[in-house]
Amino acid sequence: MALYTVNLPQWKKDEVEVIKAYAQEYALTGLVDLQGIPASQLQEMRRDLRGSTVLKMTRNTLIEHAFGELGEPISGLNTHIDGQSALIYTNENPFALYRKLQQTMSKMVARAGDIAAQDIVVEKGPTSFKPGPIVGVLQQAGVPAAIEGGKVVIRETKTFVKAGEEITAKQADVLAKLDIRTKDVGLSLQVAYYDGTFYEPSVLAIDETExxxxxxxxxxxxxxxxxxxxxxxxxxxxxxxxxxxxxxxxxxxxxxxxxxxxxxxxxxxxxxxxxxxxxxxx
Structure with missing residues (x-):
């Protein structure tokens, strides 16, 4: 019995064997980040990938056990496990997989505690709100709102959250009310192992036209x-x-x-x- 699984219960040993079997069956083994993806959207993504790609969710510790048993070089994937990682397997090349995963991305409203990836700007102009308490909610969050002509309007364009800042509960509430969607949610590739080489997103994110x-x-x-x-x-x-x-x-x-x-x-x-x-x- 392999050293890595000697002290594991049987169901975990079986899970490790499945992870290893997929890694040996498919040309590409990768890790994706599932953090922040709603369950309904995740199920839809799995359906879209079915047929050419296998998405397997399991415990990070079992992934580490499996790759540890497979040894070098694939065990190098363990250094990329972070947060809510899942396994992805396919016979496509890394560039094709990266493009496919990018297509799963959709815009969602950021939540409290999220870090803004870029400046979040509230644009000047009318809103769909009727005059009422919403004006105070917007103003307390730092949005220059007022009532003009019987409508709630944003009086000037404002950088609401700067890139790198954590979004507060008040800010998240305002973003939801204004339906400002700035957060990319989808299967984010952490690393792919293919034909003896590790591919990270920085290498795969190329402009095909350029x-x-x-x-x-x-x-x-x-x-x-x-x-x-x-x-x-x-x-x-x-x-x-x-x-x-x-x-x-x-x-x-x-x-x-x-x-x-x-x-x-x-x-x-x-x-x-x-x-x-x-x-x-x-």
């Missing part, structure tokens, strides 16, 4: 370099020959070399110069 445009630009620059350096390849040989032919024709015209393909250009150039001279003389 990435594609950079590849196109690099290909264009490589093509131009090959042509200008006269380095023939299958893709550039025609452009190099065309460039050389054009330069040879231009040289023939400048040097007044009467060769086939050049003489007509020489005559045409001389004719144009004669007409220009005639215009000046007359």
């Amino acid at each position: 990435y594609f445009n950079n590849i196109v630009l690099a290909a264009q620059q490589a093509f131009n370099l090959s042509v200008n350096a006269v380095y023939p390849t299958a893709a550039t040989i025609e452009a190099i020959i065309a460039k050389a032919a054009g330069e040879a024709r231009n040289l023939g015209v400048e040097a007044v070399v009467y060769e086939k393909g050049v003489v007509e250009m020489i005559i045409g150039r001389a004719n144009a110069q004669a007409k220009a001279l005639k215009g000046v003389v007359e």
Whole structure:
């Protein structure tokens, strides 16, 4: 029996074996953060992922036991376990999984105790509230509210919570009343282990359009370099020959070399110069 599970009750040993079996069955094993996801939304996410991805919720200690038994390098996942972690398995590559998980994200109203990821701004303008106690609630929370024309209005745009600050109960109540949704909630990938390599979100969060445009630009620059350096390849040989032919024709015209393909250009150039001279003389 493995050292890590020797003192575990049978149901926990069985759970560890399931975790290990999935890790050996699928090409990718990852950890996702479930913190703050409502149960109903989590069930919907699991349904959306079903078929190509397995989401397994279990205790962090059992995850650590399982990966400890599997050994290096996959046991390195244990250093990324944090908070309410869950396991995710798929045969897709990490970039495809990251994009799929990003699609599970939705905006929700922040709760008391949450840390603002960015400045939360209350915009100037009318609200849907009728005059009443709501004005005092907004003002006490720091929102410049007033009654104008029989409506509750926000008199000026205000940074309600600064990035990095903890949201208070009063602020959370106002955000809920104003239906200001600033919190991204969904399956957040903590790390993915794939083909012997660990992938963190900072690596996977790429702008695909920008990435594609950079590849196109690099290909264009490589093509131009090959042509200008006269380095023939299958893709550039025609452009190099065309460039050389054009330069040879231009040289023939400048040097007044009467060769086939050049003489007509020489005559045409001389004719144009004669007409220009005639215009000046007359």
